[in-house]
Amino acid sequence: MTAEPSRVYDAVLARRSYSKVTPETPDTAEIERLLEAAATAADHAGLAPWRVIELRGAARERLGDAFARVAMEGGADADAAESQRRKPLRAELLLAVVVSYRESPKVERWEQEAAAAGVAHLLTLLLDDAGWGAMWRSGQATRSAPVAAVHGLGVDEALLGWIYVGGRPDGIRRERHATVDLAEHHSVLE
Ligand SMILES: Cc1cc2nc3c(=O)[nH]c(=O)nc-3n(C[C@H](O)[C@H](O)[C@H](O)COP(=O)(O)O)c2cc1C
Numbered sequence: 001m002t003a004e005p006s007r008v009y010d011a012v013l014a015r016r017s018y019s020k021v022t023p024e025t026p027d028t029a030e031i032e033r034l035l036e037a038a039a040t041a042a043d044h045a046g047l048a049p050w051r052v053i054e055l056r057g058a059a060r061e062r063l064g065d066a067f068a069r070v071a072m073e074g075g076a077d078a079d080a081a082e083s084q085r086r087k088p089l090r091a092e093l094l095l096a097v098v099v100s101y102r103e104s105p106k107v108e109r110w111e112q113e114a115a116a117a118g119v120a121h122l123l124t125l126l127l128d129d130a131g132w133g134a135m136w137r138s139g140q141a142t143r144s145a146p147v148a149a150v151h152g153l154g155v156d157e158a159l160l161g162w163i164y165v166g167g168r169p170d171g172i173r174r175e176r177h178a179t180v181d182l183a184e185h186h187s188v189l190e
Contacts, residue, residue: 011129016174018133021166025093034126041118044107050116053096060088062150070141091164101156124163133168136161
């Protein structure tokens, strides 16, 4: 194998999260196009143990209400709860990433979460490559009952967070991603 120039390699290195996005969003047809590609992520036994839910409009407000409720139940004051309520309003489109655990004698739950996370990573990369601003976010309330209820999750489902999606604001510097010190993250056993 030679180190040929690769569009994929460059796209992976170029991807950056956008914490601020504009109101423009991809439509459902575009999300489905990207998801068809992301769905090819490695998946032990082909269980497809995941689904993605688009949250637009008032659904984001219901999610904010659930965030605020969970915060209040955890002892947050009114200001902190209000801050939680506004969090889903940071983008016009949130893609909730759900792991849908399948009954399987050989594929454990952690493997199914890994497969679902793979889809989410690919989807984030594809959104970035298509020119959208995207950022995968979670939070303390991610696995709470009120938040699960907003999404209509089943008993064998759990959230892996949300990909916040929008347009890219002008004037944001997009620096190439720093990579890790491979001496700490890579080794060879023979
Ligand atoms: C499962 C998951 C949850 C995350 N949750 C948050 C979050 O709640 N808040 C946050 O600032 N970053 C969160 N991140 C990290 C961002 O998505 C992003 O990777 C980080 O800001 C670094 O930016 P970069 O993607 O440009 O390297 C999360 C990442 C993953 C994989």
